[in-house]
Amino acid sequence: MTSCDAIVIGAGHNGLTAATLLAEAGRKVLALEASDFVGGGARTAEFAPGYRSSGLAHIVNRLDPDVARLLRLPAEVASGELLPTVVLSEGREPAVLRGAYGSAGIEGVTEAEARAFQSLKAKLLFQASILKRFLKRRPPEIGKMSGTDIKDFGLAGMSLISRGKEEARDFLRMVLMNVADVAEEYLADERLKALLAFDATLGVHLGPRSPTSLLGLYYRLTGEAGGLAGGQFIPKGGMGALGAAFADSAKRAGVTIRTNASVRRLLTANGKIAGIELLNGETIAGDLVVAAIHPKSVFLDLADPADIDTVFKKQIRNVRSEGNVAKLDLALSALPRFTGVSERDHRGRIVIARSARHVDEAFNPAKYGEFSPDPVMEITLPSLADPSLAPAGGAVLSALIQYAPYRLKMGWETGKPLFEQAVMAVLERHAPGIGALVVGKDLQTPRDIEARYNMPGGHWHHGELQVDQLLVNRPTDLASGYSTPIGGLYLASAGAHPGGGLSGLPGLLAARHILSGDRR
Amino acid sequence: MTMNASVLKALQTHIDQPIAETPFEPRFDALSRYPDWYVWAGYKAAHSLGDVEAEYTALRNAAGVFDVTPMNKYRITGADAERFLNYLTVRDVRKLAVDRVHYTCWCNDFGHVIDDGTLFRLGADDFRLCCQDKQYDWLTDAAFGFEVAIEEETHHVAGLALQGPTSCRILKNMGFIGVEQLKPFQIARYSLGEGTVTVSRTGFTGDLGYELWVENGLALPLWDQLFEAGALHGIRAVGYQALNQCRIEAAFIVPNADFMTASHVLRPDRARLPDEIGLDWLVDPDKPNFNGKRAILSAQAKGTAKHVLVGLEIEGNVPAEGAIIYHRQKREAGIVTAGIWSPTAKRNIALASLDRPFGTTVTEDLWAEIYALCEGRYHKLMKRVKIVPRPFLKLDRRTTTPPADF
Numbered sequence: 035m036t037s038c039d040a041i042v043i044g045a046g047h048n049g050l051t052a053a054t055l056l057a058e059a060g061r062k063v064l065a066l067e068a069s070d071f072v073g074g075g076a077r078t079a080e081f082a083p084g085y086r087s088s089g090l091a092h093i094v095n096r097l098d099p100d101v102a103r104l105l106r107l108p109a110e111v112a113s114g115e116l117l118p119t120v121v122l123s124e125g126r127e128p129a130v131l132r133g134a135y136g137s138a139g140i141e142g143v144t145e146a147e148a149r150a151f152q153s154l155k156a157k158l159l160f161q162a163s164i165l166k167r168f169l170k171r172r173p174p175e176i177g178k179m180s181g182t183d184i185k186d187f188g189l190a191g192m193s194l195i196s197r198g199k200e201e202a203r204d205f206l207r208m209v210l211m212n213v214a215d216v217a218e219e220y221l222a223d224e225r226l227k228a229l230l231a232f233d234a235t236l237g238v239h240l241g242p243r244s245p246t247s248l249l250g251l252y253y254r255l256t257g258e259a260g261g262l263a264g265g266q267f268i269p270k271g272g273m274g275a276l277g278a279a280f281a282d283s284a285k286r287a288g289v290t291i292r293t294n295a296s297v298r299r300l301l302t303a304n305g306k307i308a309g310i311e312l313l314n315g316e317t318i319a320g321d322l323v324v325a326a327i328h329p330k331s332v333f334l335d336l337a338d339p340a341d342i343d344t345v346f347k348k349q350i351r352n353v354r355s356e357g358n359v360a361k362l363d364l365a366l367s368a369l370p371r372f373t374g375v376s377e378r379d380h381r382g383r384i385v386i387a388r389s390a391r392h393v394d395e396a397f398n399p400a401k402y403g404e405f406s407p408d409p410v411m412e413i414t415l416p417s418l419a420d421p422s423l424a425p426a427g428g429a430v431l432s433a434l435i436q437y438a439p440y441r442l443k444m445g446w447e448t449g450k451p452l453f454e455q456a457v458m459a460v461l462e463r464h465a466p467g468i469g470a471l472v473v474g475k476d477l478q479t480p481r482d483i484e485a486r487y488n489m490p491g492g493h494w495h496h497g498e499l500q501v502d503q504l505l506v507n508r509p510t511d512l513a514s515g516y517s518t519p520i521g522g523l524y525l526a527s528a529g530a531h532p533g534g535g536l537s538g539l540p541g542l543l544a545a546r547h548i549l550s551g552d553r554r
Numbered sequence: 555m556t557m558n559a560s561v562l563k564a565l566q567t568h569i570d571q572p573i574a575e576t577p578f579e580p581r582f583d584a585l586s587r588y589p590d591w592y593v594w595a596g597y598k599a600a601h602s603l604g605d606v607e608a609e610y611t612a613l614r615n616a617a618g619v620f621d622v623t624p625m626n627k628y629r630i631t632g633a634d635a636e637r638f639l640n641y642l643t644v645r646d647v648r649k650l651a652v653d654r655v656h657y658t659c660w661c662n663d664f665g666h667v668i669d670d671g672t673l674f675r676l677g678a679d680d681f682r683l684c685c686q687d688k689q690y691d692w693l694t695d696a697a698f699g700f701e702v703a704i705e706e707e708t709h710h711v712a713g714l715a716l717q718g719p720t721s722c723r724i725l726k727n728m729g730f731i732g733v734e735q736l737k738p739f740q741i742a743r744y745s746l747g748e749g750t751v752t753v754s755r756t757g758f759t760g761d762l763g764y765e766l767w768v769e770n771g772l773a774l775p776l777w778d779q780l781f782e783a784g785a786l787h788g789i790r791a792v793g794y795q796a797l798n799q800c801r802i803e804a805a806f807i808v809p810n811a812d813f814m815t816a817s818h819v820l821r822p823d824r825a826r827l828p829d830e831i832g833l834d835w836l837v838d839p840d841k842p843n844f845n846g847k848r849a850i851l852s853a854q855a856k857g858t859a860k861h862v863l864v865g866l867e868i869e870g871n872v873p874a875e876g877a878i879i880y881h882r883q884k885r886e887a888g889i890v891t892a893g894i895w896s897p898t899a900k901r902n903i904a905l906a907s908l909d910r911p912f913g914t915t916v917t918e919d920l921w922a923e924i925y926a927l928c929e930g931r932y933h934k935l936m937k938r939v940k941i942v943p944r945p946f947l948k949l950d951r952r953t954t955t956p957p958a959d960f
Binding site (some may be wrong): 342 | 637638663664695697700734843844845848
């Protein structure tokens with residue numbers, strides 16, 4: 035039996051972040067990856083002969099600057115040209131947000147509307163900044179508040195009133211509102227309202243009119259790129275290059291990475307972690323295991339049911355984690371043309387949502403296990419920035435489509451071709467002739483994402499990012515601070531605080547917590 | 555979907571019979587001199603059949619028969635049954651041999667006791683858990699990930715406790731050959747008509763005694779043969795009041811009387827660790843993880859247990875049930891959860907829950923404030939109490955094998 039100081043399960047970006055930081059602190063670290071690729075959601079893979087696309091995430095909008103700095107990620111993958119967001123609407127020109135979420139101007143809307151958007155954005159950024167201070171630290175332990183916790187609450191309170199009573203009151207009024215009502219209140223342009231509605235709900239099981247849906251937009255706006263909140267870019271070389279950069283950092287720090295190394299179970303002794311056993315029967319001893327995989331996998335698949343107690347087990351079973359987003363990759367024989375979109379803006383993020391109501395109507399059937407015939411989506415054309423992704427003259431289209439309920443009533447086997455038809459019909463409306471260009475395609479439903487990325491429910495946040503599964507309740511209150519009931523076992527995936535997206539923060543915060551000396 | 559009234563009515567037959575009756579009910583009813591019923595876990599049960607003193611006397615000097623059918627009974631079977639129960643409960647189930655019983659308790663994640671009960675090992679992978687509270691939900695939640703089947707058999711297995719010095723003689727009269735060789739906590743099976751009686755040398759009186767378990771259909775034949783076999787050996791049906799006196803003498807605790815179970819308490823400080831209710835001796839720190847182990851051991855290591863269960867002897871002869879215990883007659887130190895004048899020990903005894911350090915390091919100068927209602931007026935008595943070993947009454951015949959013949 036081999037052994038090492040720290041075993042990291044899952045070589046996604048969070049696992050690699052934690053592994054790197056532990057190795058740099060002098061630990062002998064082994065990172066185990068079940069699949070044959072590292073980087074998790076940050077991946078570029080061939081999906082049709084000669085065509086490659088990003089695996090799951092297709093744009094970077096919340097990579098944490100501290101993670102990038104600590105891992106010494108190369109600038110060309112950790113940053114990039116800020117991409118515009120183009121909101122399509124049939125029968126009229128698109129609205130284009132330049133810079134970071136419109137920081138460099140908004141085109142296609144009236145000047146008054148652009149001003150209204152900027153003022154709403156400033157308000158939302160202020161409100162998000164109050165929440166953001168809790169995203170970059172370990173959540174407080176209820177009943178065991180430290181001096182730092184109290185200080186942070188104090189500082190949050192002070193920053194809340196720093197802009198006067200009006201803004202503080204607005205924060206308290208808005209924080210649990212639904213995004214549609216907020217958009218209605220401040221904006222007139224349907225396309226801008228649609229964008230906020232789409233961005234707030236992408237990846238969660240909420241519609242824009244569901245209470246608390248504004249939180250999703252705050253979460254989005256706590257992300258930054260190039261130092262600008264709401265910014266987005268595609269790394270040079272694609273998402274796979276970012277995943278590879280995480281792996282390079284780990285290797286540079288001395289981490290041993292093993293792919294195709296699926297963990298079968300956690301080994302324990304006297305209630306504490308003692309190592310892991312691989313699917314091939316090999317065992318690796320270690321009294322520190324960092325699970326950078328879905329918490330449900332950790333406790334319901336890998337842990338011996340006798341090693342965790344019943345209340346906790348039930349909490350984990352009840353973590354809501356059913357994905358709602360499908361990923362479509364199209365191999366195209368030529369570059370598609372989206373009506374009204376300039377050539378240059380095809381490089382940006384194209385959002386198809388004509389109104390907040392459109393997003394809400396796409397959500398409604400998802401509540402009952404159905405999909406809308408008119409789904410909403412965001413699109414990138416990664417081959418424009420990186421022509422190597424497609425054969426000469428060809429193009430790759432990558433789309434994230436809402437809502438694709440994990441538990442589709444008719445079953446995905448039946449539903450997948452029908453869903454694909456619905457998506458293609460929407461694309462055809464906005465990019466006439468695109469259907470004829472398709473030479474290959476790959477549609478991943480949440481079921482496919484679950485299987486391909488070992489993510490229970492196919493949920494890219496590893497659990498709904500909603501108010502009851504945040505902070506001290508992420509993934510559950512009995513394991514919210516990266517420590518778990520099993521001594522020496524820590525959580526470090528998107529299922530832990532603060533949540534999903536390509537940030538590296540759960541990995542960073544988990545590693546800091548471990549290195550701070552917690553060895554329960 | 556809408557339901558019409560008749561369908562709805564058919565689904566709600568329980569409304570017509572709010573209290574269930576055990577299969578022995580007709581016999582108890584016939585023997586009751588005046589009805590003194592109460593509701594035990596949804597069943598009609600006897601407080602007494604009209605003469606508590608005679609019933610107590612039968613339990614201690616002849617044989618008393620108490621209906622334990624309302625006890626919640628769960629059958630747990632399957633390849634993981636032993637491993638599952640070892641995880642569920644605080645004692646080491648691996649040490650429980652087939653055809654043996656042990657007393658145990660189980661806790662939630664925070665180490666707080668959910669219930670206590672007796673675990674019967676009927677086969678290598680076949681167990682029965684008998685307890686006070688409904689546990690089906692907890693058992694099924696805990697069983698997630700284990701290969702076990704859990705069956706609620708409360709309502710189709712009937713049980714009688716036959717307790718007292720002549721109980722073995724009566725079973726021999728029934729033709730239960732070799733029953734005298736049964737050791738405490740051992741199980742044997744005997745045929746009765748077409749069926750089987752499972753006999754365990756267990757009970758709740760601290761005396762020689764047995765519990766007899768049958769399928770409901772065999773309940774009345776069992777009763778009738780038992781009373782025929784015991785006619786010359788003082789057999790008598792008894793109610794809870796007499797049994798309660800015996801169990802206090804034996805210092806056995808009752809959930810939701812001597813302590814509140816974790817699933818019943820609303821106030822967070824009212825749940826109890828095993829160490830706080832005298833069950834620390836059950837907890838096996840050396841076995842693999844069990845529910846609540848981390849919390850229990852951590853509380854032991856940090857010394858955070860706040861309460862302690864003690865046996866008290868109280869001066870005078872006024873039962874101290876419900877009395878508040880004081881230190882130096884001033885500072886509140888706990889409460890009496892059960893107290894009687896013990897007819898056999900001839901002592902005024904009580905079980906009490908004290909707030910540490912009272913009962914652990916501070917054991918002197920303790921007082922019970924007893925409110926004795928005498929002819930329309932409370933007499934407030936301040937009586938000196940002494941912490942004494944439990945049980946209050948230790949009977950050799952409880953464990954002697956074979957028991958003395960009569």
